[in-house]
Amino acid sequence: MIRDTSGQDIVVKSKSKIWRNGVIVAAALLVMALSANAIMNSSGAAKSIARDSVQIAAVIKGDLVRDLIATGRIVAANAPQVYSPEQGFVDLQVKAGDTVSEGQIVAIVDSPELNNELKQQRSELDRVKGELARKELEARRQTLNLNKQLDMAQVELNAAERENRRAQLSIKQHLISQIDLEKAVDDLARAKLTFKHAEQEVLLARDTLAFDLQAAKSTVARQQLVVDELVRQVGNLTITASVAGIVGNLNVQPKALVSKNQALMTLVDLSAYEAELQVPESYANELGLGMVVELKIGANLVTGTLSAISPEVTNREVTTRVRFDQADLTGIRQNQQLSARVLLENKPEVLKVKRGAFTQSGGFVAYKLSGNVAERIEIRTGAVSVSEVEILSGLNVGDQIIISNYEAFNQAPSVQLN
Numbered sequence: 001m002i003r004d005t006s007g008q009d010i011v012v013k014s015k016s017k018i019w020r021n022g023v024i025v026a027a028a029l030l031v032m033a034l035s036a037n038a039i040m041n042s043s044g045a046a047k048s049i050a051r052d053s054v055q056i057a058a059v060i061k062g063d064l065v066r067d068l069i070a071t072g073r074i075v076a077a078n079a080p081q082v083y084s085p086e087q088g089f090v091d092l093q094v095k096a097g098d099t100v101s102e103g104q105i106v107a108i109v110d111s112p113e114l115n116n117e118l119k120q121q122r123s124e125l126d127r128v129k130g131e132l133a134r135k136e137l138e139a140r141r142q143t144l145n146l147n148k149q150l151d152m153a154q155v156e157l158n159a160a161e162r163e164n165r166r167a168q169l170s171i172k173q174h175l176i177s178q179i180d181l182e183k184a185v186d187d188l189a190r191a192k193l194t195f196k197h198a199e200q201e202v203l204l205a206r207d208t209l210a211f212d213l214q215a216a217k218s219t220v221a222r223q224q225l226v227v228d229e230l231v232r233q234v235g236n237l238t239i240t241a242s243v244a245g246i247v248g249n250l251n252v253q254p255k256a257l258v259s260k261n262q263a264l265m266t267l268v269d270l271s272a273y274e275a276e277l278q279v280p281e282s283y284a285n286e287l288g289l290g291m292v293v294e295l296k297i298g299a300n301l302v303t304g305t306l307s308a309i310s311p312e313v314t315n316r317e318v319t320t321r322v323r324f325d326q327a328d329l330t331g332i333r334q335n336q337q338l339s340a341r342v343l344l345e346n347k348p349e350v351l352k353v354k355r356g357a358f359t360q361s362g363g364f365v366a367y368k369l370s371g372n373v374a375e376r377i378e379i380r381t382g383a384v385s386v387s388e389v390e391i392l393s394g395l396n397v398g399d400q401i402i403i404s405n406y407e408a409f410n411q412a413p414s415v416q417l418n
Contacts, residue, residue: 047412054417055404056369057354059395064352066345066383070320072277074297074336077323078243078269084258085236086111092254092264100241100267107239107264114237118230125223132216139209146202153191153198160184160191243269273332275304275322277340284309284318286344293322294341300329306342347383351391356403359389366394367402367415374402374415 084090088111094100167184170176248266252258275295279287291306304324312318322340326332358366363381367374379394395401402415409415 047409047414048416048418049408051372051417053404054402055356056400057356057403059351059353059391059397059399059401061349061351061397064347064350064383064385064388064390065343066347066385068279068283068342068344069386070277070279070340070342072275072322072338072340074273074332074334074338075276075321076245076268076270076334077272077274079248079266080242080269081266082106082239082241082264084109084260084262084264085233085239086114087260088112088114088237088258090252090254090256090258090264092250092252094247094265096247096250096265098247100245100247102241102244104241105238106241106247106267109237109239109258111234111237114230114234118227118234121223121227121230125220125227128216128220128223132213132220135213135216139213142205142209146205150195150198150202153195157188157191157195160188164188239264241267243267244271245269268334270334273326273334274307275324275338275340277320277322277342278317279320279342281313281316281318283342283344284313287318287320287342292343293324294343295322295324296339296341297329297332297336298338302329341386345383347390350382351395351397352388353391353395353401354403355384355387355389357405358401358403359384361406363389365406367406367409368395369400369402369417372417374417376409376411376413376415 086109088109091108091110092106093108094104094106100106164184164187167176167181171178171181245268248268250265251263252265258264275293275297277293287306287309289306289309293304293306295302295304302324304322306320307323308321310319359381364378365376366379368377377394380392382390382392384390
């Protein structure tokens, strides 16, 4: 008889309870995960973003100052250039960097041609003056002769009148004939006519002499103007400083031959400064004279006004000048660097939000926060300043929006912030 294996069997305690507990725990974890996922997706957000990776700002109401930031430097408000008045050899009396006072001689130009021209014109002036003196003597001589002729005509007239009176008396006494009386009357008429013509000739001759003298005087006066102008030009060969300050750049070497109107040097007036700003050409059409500009010069903050705008664009920038009050400023220097804030426009009581990279999307959309979810909405923006953006529509006071770049959102309709 074959025995069974019952004697070899060992009773083992069942472990089904432990397995069942493991299944229960795993199932519970799965349910929890599914619940958490359901909770996360219960908002319907299409994308999840870490809150720390975005910037959030609230919409407020207040004044918005539209401005622009520019950089520039301090320049002399008055920096005239010195030019050579004539062609010649220049003798510089100063060097670059020298301090000069107003009226100080800075250069002398030696012009042989101009000096020779002055001598010739002075000689011509002496000649015409001599000619005027000769005409004056000739006029006196002719006047004397004319007066002599008039006096002689007067004497003859007096004699004729006396003979006429004698003849009238004699004819009454029958002492002369009628023919002698008539002759006396004719002599008187002739004498009167001669005297009359002599007076007219004297008057005409005097007018003629006066005209000739006036013409000669005009010639002298004209020549005197020529000489005076040459004297002025020769005097300008000694060049003086028009302002008090320092000598800037020298454009020529000492004893060099220079042409007329050639630049010799630059003088810098240190008593008055202006700010020269470089503004991007995109703002050129918005700039206007008289705009308020805030300047940061070292540790000083001063206010000035836009005084000049260049009509041309250089390297995509427009050069402007700003005048500012220097009464309380000390230690400013030529070409000192500065920063500026040009106030373009002031809009009171508008909706605005802090400026951010979201404006790169065109200012037509924004992500508005509601709890931890940011929904994509349409907005309309207006003026933009350095730090703020005007909101025209789509948002209200107190609304919070994401102001950072939206590129990572991929135009999602909503975003979950974790």
